[in-house]
């Protein structure tokens with residue numbers, strides 16, 4: 491298996507931290523990125539202290555997980571996962587675009603979530619697919635997918651034995667789905683399901699709001715999607 495470098499921009503939030511921790515258990519190098527090198531270092535130290543229960547685990551994490559800036563992530567990583575707030579994603583990626591090394595996979599995990607006055611969550615009015623907007627900004631040699639929007643980050647970070655969730659993926663082509671699914675399948679309990687082209691990414695981006703409402707209205711903790719065949 492070819493070793494690769496996986497990087498997270500906005501890796502210091504709940505989702506970035508959870509993905510970084512689980513991906514760093516595998517053989518690949520994982521770059522946890524931030525706008526601030528110091529914040530990335532503090533986040534990686536937190537992961538070491540919270541998750542390094544044994545000498546072997548802490549050894550693996552220390553070898554594979556590195557703090558860096560978002561700029562270094564896009565310069566160095568073969569796979570870039572954007573775990574940044576929806577409303578900041580376009581500006582952040584536009585600023586980083588000149589630094590992408592090219593021929594990379596870019597996965598957007600950003601979800602369109604806005605809290606209404608009545609406490610319900612929904613996608614902001616007039617929201618178009620963020621992933622399609624990012625596709626327009628990114629270099630042509632970078633392949634783009636949307637994924638991870640329905641994964642509850644804090645539950646994933648806990649790493650419970652029975653954790654299981656489906657990761658819905660929209661991608662610009664089948665090969666991009668296959669590469670995204672390889673990343674998803676490195677995390678125990680996650681299964682990638684292809685929903686289709688990037689034209690469908692807005693549907694995935696709005697699912698987080700639906701899940702948040704399901705959780706609140708029905709008293710379900712950390713709801714996620716699991717698709718079953720009956």
Ligand SMILES: NC(=O)c1ccc[n+]([C@@H]2O[C@H](COP(=O)([O-])OP(=O)(O)OC[C@H]3O[C@@H](n4cnc5c(N)ncnc54)[C@H](OP(=O)(O)O)[C@@H]3O)[C@@H](O)[C@H]2O)c1
Nearest residue numbers: 500502503504505524525573574575576578600601639643
């Ligand atoms: N949390 C979940 O359970 C979950 C689940 C599925 C999908 N998502 C989606 O995944 C994304 C990340 O979620 P999260 O909960 O981890 O988010 P978050 O904690 O709100 O933000 C993640 C990181 O984004 C960076 N950031 C914050 N403001 C920024 C700005 N103005 N410009 C550029 N970067 C900024 C920060 O990193 P630095 O300050 O270190 O740069 C922050 O730690 C969101 O789009 C969310 O909708 C979240």
